[in-house]
Amino acid sequence: MTDADLGQALPLPTPSIELQTRLATRRSAPAQALGAPGPSPAEIERILTLGARSPDHGKLFPWRFVVMGPQSRAALAEALLPHAARQPDPGKARKVLTKLTAPPLTILVISAPVDSAKPVWEQELSAGAVCMNLEHAANAFGYSASWITDWYSYDPQALELLGVTSRERVAGFIHIGTLAESPLERPRPDLSTLVVHRP
Template identity: 50%
Template sequence: MPIQKPLFDYLSTRRSIPALQMTEPGPSQAEILSILTLASRVPDHGKLAPWRFIVYRGEERVRLGEELLKIALAKTPDLSPELRNVELARLTRAPVVIAVVSKAAPHVKIPVWEQEMSAGAVCLNLFMAANAHGYAANWLSEWIAYDDGAKGVLGIAGDEKVAGFIHIGSTSFPQTDRPRPELSEIVSWVGGDE
């Protein structure tokens, strides 16, 4: 089978860019819709679409940061000034942040685990679709994905889970790679030639 060179080259160099290294410009609304269309093309046993998107952009991210800071301060009143700034900027580090929200629920044929894996696949597709449009991306979760108060502020229902927050923007930082696992440590062979 011939290698699909552009895809092969992309996958062999794919990496996350830290959200703190992202700047404007971010994707336009038309680009976001294209990115979301591509992201939705994932394995989805039963065609349930057990996930949804929330797009955070513009000045509303500043207000949400203020709300998240209030929640953080309620839990840790002596939060340092540096950590207060981290909370305020949590959604403004990149021009666009997209939540992938898992709506997995019991189903007569489709296990919840398969539905959750579909949401994970959406996160990776969303990341790659952003890259395909020329943008840097990072897939994060952080405490806001697991805190009921934060989820409520962010428009996520109590029975939903956050598969990830995909941060999207531009960057001028040089791309460096991180160590990757040795295949000999993570692969088992059953049958066939060595």
């Protein structure tokens, strides 16, 4: 499969039972349960390319990625340890650091709004869309994924360690790998309480 060239006519959507089934049965993984194998370097490039193919008002590309292998995440988890002690529940803050070290691959998605007439909110929503598409792309290569923020996405000193500037925000840590066991379905919303139909 080659990527589309600028101005090229793209295929219109066609019905796909396979895609419907995949969307109807997709589930996030518990990050701690993600193990090897993870994506190869070539697969990582494709997953990033597909993730970056997300709606973005104004073609601003208001996000950036940090692709984190096991070494950088082990170092990060260690550096975060003293900061966990400052959190309201230090035990829990320490425990969730295992989510950083277990998976084979993590893509940190940073919302990086640019100066533009387009609202920052819309730029941040675009970063969320990127996170979701990264998960779909990882699934398309046969991997499971988990979208996590946790306390270190909000703690100012942790953000400094992550290299996230004061203009930026963590959209998510997208952990990617393989589950040994099938995930279980979780509660889903009752659409009748959320949807109104208007003629």
